[in-house]
């Protein structure tokens with residue numbers, strides 16, 4: 001038993017060494033501290049989690065450890081439920097303070113955090129949770145939120161420094177199982193590389209050149225892959241903070257010549273926190289309609305539709321290309337995300353809950369606070385936003401005119417001429433023979449009629465917007481999530 005008093009820094013979605021308040025507080029406290037990360041079976045098994053997320057975390061930690069070894073430090077990784085691990089640690093150390101960021105997570109992480117709070121209270125451990133980015137805990141409305149968000153973004157970036165640790169490594173049995181380690185090690189190259197250094201590499205390349213056409217390319221499925229910042233997984237797992245990026249982009253010398261592009265990107269950093277703030281206030285949006293009035297709207301579950309959507313077999317080339325691309329790479333742009341959700345929930349008339357975890361697992365940048373409110377917004381269950389129906393054929397013609405993205409992800413359509421690529425079912429039998437594809441055999445016929453399904457969706461969703469139960473909810477949603485002084 002090591003009775004020396006220590007502090008603990010618990011890393012969660014904040015896997016970086018700079019602009020890190022909990023690490024700074026631990027360094028200032030003047031007693032030794034451990035840095036820990038927990039792979040928690042309850043969270044790993046939750047339906048929103050995918051191996052790709054765990055791999056990103058694992059490689060982010062490896063990169064931290066590479067730099068921490070200069071200070072005889074490392075992130076101690078444990079495999080087990082949080083209460084078990086903290087119980088074990090408190091038997092081995094006299095823990096004074098626990099430092100971490102606040103987590104605006106799903107029901108599982110909230111539940112776990114409540115248990116840890118109880119544990120800390122019972123064990124006389126002070127748990128200091130720092131504010132994450134511009135998200136403020138305990139807000140009842142948005143009256144002061146914008147002002148406070150800007151104050152946070154303009155506050156100095158924390159410059160963390162590290163002393164050499166004198167703590168010995170703690171032997172324990174909570175090691176990550178070897179089968180899982182080998183899966184974590186084997187991180188496919190088609191996902192973005194993890195870690196703080198890569199976050200900065202992406203940020204710098206965006207401001208040096210990649211981002212100059214941001215506003216022109218943001219909605220194009222191919223061009224956006226280069227023209228967008230692609231910082232989302234680094235934000236989601238905390239390899240970089242919103243403030244670091246806000247200040248770097250906001251003061252970058254290329255900003256004047258690229259004002260439209262850079263300010264467009266900065267606006268989205270505000271949206272990032274705006275959405276997470278909603279979820280921070282109501283994590284119930286993971287499973288319940290934001291506007292409870294939409295719980296009254298029935299959907300007939302159709303497993304064939306859901307499977308076709310998930311696997312990219314709906315017969316609408318841009319939808320299918322997106323679903324296959326996200327499965328392979330973990331990323332598609334905002335418009336494509338909105339379009340696939342609109343297709344599932346409006347054209348196919350499926351409950352948003354039948355797709356929300358699937359996309360959470362696909363997105364390498366899965367951030368609960370953005371994901372659930374955005375998904376619901378596109379599904380039309382907020383009752384306060386205009387419901388947008390994205391026509392996949394029109395979007396394909398406008399944003400993938402030559403079908404480059406489609407052909408990359410749907411090799412069955414590789415030889416289809418440009419004029420048919422958006423609606424391959426309109427090819428004659430002879431045309432199909434010429435390009436070596438039989439629609440309905442090699443690639444599906446459209447799963448639903450676009451016009452008829454769109455009309456049905458409009459009548460259903462827009463009709464329901466007038467329902468007294470939807471109206472009754474509107475005011476409280478506006479009062480909680482919308483800044484009245486805008």
Ligand SMILES: Cc1cc2nc3c(=O)[nH]c(=O)nc-3n(C[C@H](O)[C@H](O)[C@H](O)COP(=O)(O)OP(=O)(O)OC[C@H]3O[C@@H](n4cnc5c(N)ncnc54)[C@H](O)[C@@H]3O)c2cc1C
Pocket residue numbers: 218228229230231232233235236265268269271272273275332333334335337338341363365366367368370371374375378
């Ligand atoms: C159904 C649906 C689910 C989504 N789920 C997620 C998610 O799990 N994680 C996630 O990070 N984003 C999510 N988004 C928002 C958006 O699509 C991604 O943030 C964006 O595509 C990430 O690419 P980027 O980093 O190149 O973004 P950029 O365009 O370069 O923007 C910079 C940053 O701003 C933020 N941002 C950009 N657009 C939005 C937006 N519309 N709403 C909120 N924040 C935004 C992101 O943090 C992003 O990294 C979702 C959108 C939809 C429609």
